[in-house]
Amino acid sequence: MFRSVLNKFYYNNLSCGLHTTACLNEVQLLTRLRVVDNSEIGKRAMAEGKPPKVICVYNKKRIGYIGDRVLVAIKGQKKKGILVGLKQIQNVKVPKFDSNNVVLIDDNGTPLGTRIHVPIPTILRTILKERTHAKGADYTKLLSIATKFV
Amino acid sequence: MALVIRKPAIDILSAAKWMIRKDCRALSSLVEKAEEAEKRPVGRRPRFQNPALEYRHIFPEFLPDPNPKWRNSLREKMERADMLKRRSQIDIPEFYVGSVLAVTISDPHAQGKTNRFVGICIERKGCGLRAEFTLRNVVDHQGVEIRYDLYDPTIQSIQVLRLEKRLDDKLLYLRDALPEYSTFPFDMDPEILPEGTPVPVNPVQVKLKPRPWLERWERQELKGVSNIEEHLKEKDRIRRELRKTPWEKYDLMKEYRKTIPVEDQSEIWGEVHNQLNQLRLSRKKMFKKRPISTPKPQLG
Numbered sequence: 001m002f003r004s005v006l007n008k009f010y011y012n013n014l015s016c017g018l019h020t021t022a023c024l025n026e027v028q029l030l031t032r033l034r035v036v037d038n039s040e041i042g043k044r045a046m047a048e049g050k051p052p053k054v055i056c057v058y059n060k061k062r063i064g065y066i067g068d069r070v071l072v073a074i075k076g077q078k079k080k081g082i083l084v085g086l087k088q089i090q091n092v093k094v095p096k097f098d099s100n101n102v103v104l105i106d107d108n109g110t111p112l113g114t115r116i117h118v119p120i121p122t123i124l125r126t127i128l129k130e131r132t133h134a135k136g137a138d139y140t141k142l143l144s145i146a147t148k149f150v
Numbered sequence: 151m152a153l154v155i156r157k158p159a160i161d162i163l164s165a166a167k168w169m170i171r172k173d174c175r176a177l178s179s180l181v182e183k184a185e186e187a188e189k190r191p192v193g194r195r196p197r198f199q200n201p202a203l204e205y206r207h208i209f210p211e212f213l214p215d216p217n218p219k220w221r222n223s224l225r226e227k228m229e230r231a232d233m234l235k236r237r238s239q240i241d242i243p244e245f246y247v248g249s250v251l252a253v254t255i256s257d258p259h260a261q262g263k264t265n266r267f268v269g270i271c272i273e274r275k276g277c278g279l280r281a282e283f284t285l286r287n288v289v290d291h292q293g294v295e296i297r298y299d300l301y302d303p304t305i306q307s308i309q310v311l312r313l314e315k316r317l318d319d320k321l322l323y324l325r326d327a328l329p330e331y332s333t334f335p336f337d338m339d340p341e342i343l344p345e346g347t348p349v350p351v352n353p354v355q356v357k358l359k360p361r362p363w364l365e366r367w368e369r370q371e372l373k374g375v376s377n378i379e380e381h382l383k384e385k386d387r388i389r390r391e392l393r394k395t396p397w398e399k400y401d402l403m404k405e406y407r408k409t410i411p412v413e414d415q416s417e418i419w420g421e422v423h424n425q426l427n428q429l430r431l432s433r434k435k436m437f438k439k440r441p442i443s444t445p446k447p448q449l450g
Contacts, residue, residue: 036292085292092282092302093255098293098325118292125259149260150267150294 025087025100027064029054033072033102036084037113037145042104045074052079052102066094067127072102079104079112082128082142084120095121095150109137111145119150205419205426208244210274211281211300212422213410229278230418234425236301241433242308247271248316248352250334251285252309253298264306267296268336272321276300286324288333293325311340314352317373326363327356327375369393 027033032051035042045052052074057064064070064083072081085101097118104112109132120143128139206213212233214226236242245251250270257265269285272295276282281300286293298305311334324332331354343350355376358367368378369390382390398404410418 090297092297092299093304094296096295096297101292117290119289119294122257122259122265148290149265150289150296 025089027054027057027068027070027083027086027088027100028062029056031064031100033070033081033083034099035074035081035104036101036116036118037103037111038115038117039104039112041075041077041079042113048075050075052081066090066121067124067131069131070102072104074104080107081105082139084116084124084142085118094123095119103142105137105139105142107137109139109141111142114145116142116146119148120146122149125149205423206415207246209426211277212418213277213415214418215277216408216410226278226418227421230422232279233301234422234429236303237426237429240305240307242300243310244349245271245283245308245310245313246315246349247274247319247321248314249310250312250338251283252307252311252338253285253296254306254309255298255302255304256306258304266336268311268334268338269294269296270321270324270332270334272324272332286321286332288329289336291329293329293332295325309340311338313341313343314350316352316354321374322365323358323367323372323375324356326358326365326367328359331356 031054033054034051035046042052052072054064054070055073055078056062056071058069058071059065064086065088066083066086068083070081070083072079081102081104083100084103085095085097085099087097087100090096101118103116106112125143128143132139212230214221248271250268252266252268254264254266257263267285267287269287271283272286273284274281279299279301282297283300284295284297286295288294355374357377358375358381361381366386367375368382368386372378
């Protein structure tokens, strides 16, 4: 009898029939991002209230993690950017931001703006150095325009 | 729909009642003890008290997870030894959810440099060596949160800038509150409480931003939020009523499953009490020495 009551107890506890979990906040196709550098196009897009949308994430999983390169649609143009801050739950000691931040770059990895006005995670120093190849794009230029590291 | 939701509630109540009646005798002694422990005021450094009552708030990570599936006495013992070893290396101070902390870690991404972050502790969880806490701050109008392991060997120092508690156990609602409630300057000076005073509770009530929110704060019975009713619609109030679980505070089994019994606690605290006390005394001596030794070179 005890077991039957216990079963009933548990069953009723979970009887909702729905499984609800916290959302993952992943950066994927059509996610809206926040441009955090002072490039002209980025500033205008944010001021107009039309933040850029992700149209491609350049990795195999197609889910953007910190330091990943993305292709965004911004004011009718296609621009590349680097994710420099995510809402998603991060590893220990990696900062988690309240918005998904992006810095716009061109094909060579040179940032379009001259200044980033939010803090940048220090882990990007390692990640971007790894992604940079001797003859390819140089992403470490982004680090030199950052104002603050956390 | 209301009936459908209410029915399981009634069933649970009846089941709980039945269980309480059945298990009352076996549990009574323990529960009384636990309640007694709750009632006692926990001062900052009361002298003649059971160390268990004082320590379980100051060092919550020394208590293992109450889930019996995850208990392993040998592992717990070894973890406690490791924690004490780490504590002899670095001063891990007493802090609570709501205290403002400054954490300095050595930065593996910039050679030979350190990284200091200041923020309010919004969550503290995990047991043993896996204990972790989350700091939140607003830097340059951008909310930033960093999670740290309490026993991480790369942590160089943990400093408590303001020792206080808040009205709630978790301050996750600060993510949806106005930014001024989680803004702390990086050059904040530490505020030192006089010896022997209890940890103050900051009764500040934050204001939430309008919806959408990250969680349904209205269902969580928060004490530290002032303007939650403004943002609610009639529908939310009805659903909140339906989802309420007022019987849970009478659920003895739930309480029992969530806590470590007093007998187990006294065993654990008896094991670590001596070393913790020694560490504390040595820190106190160091602290007393410091103000005397520092002005001398300035005068000279």
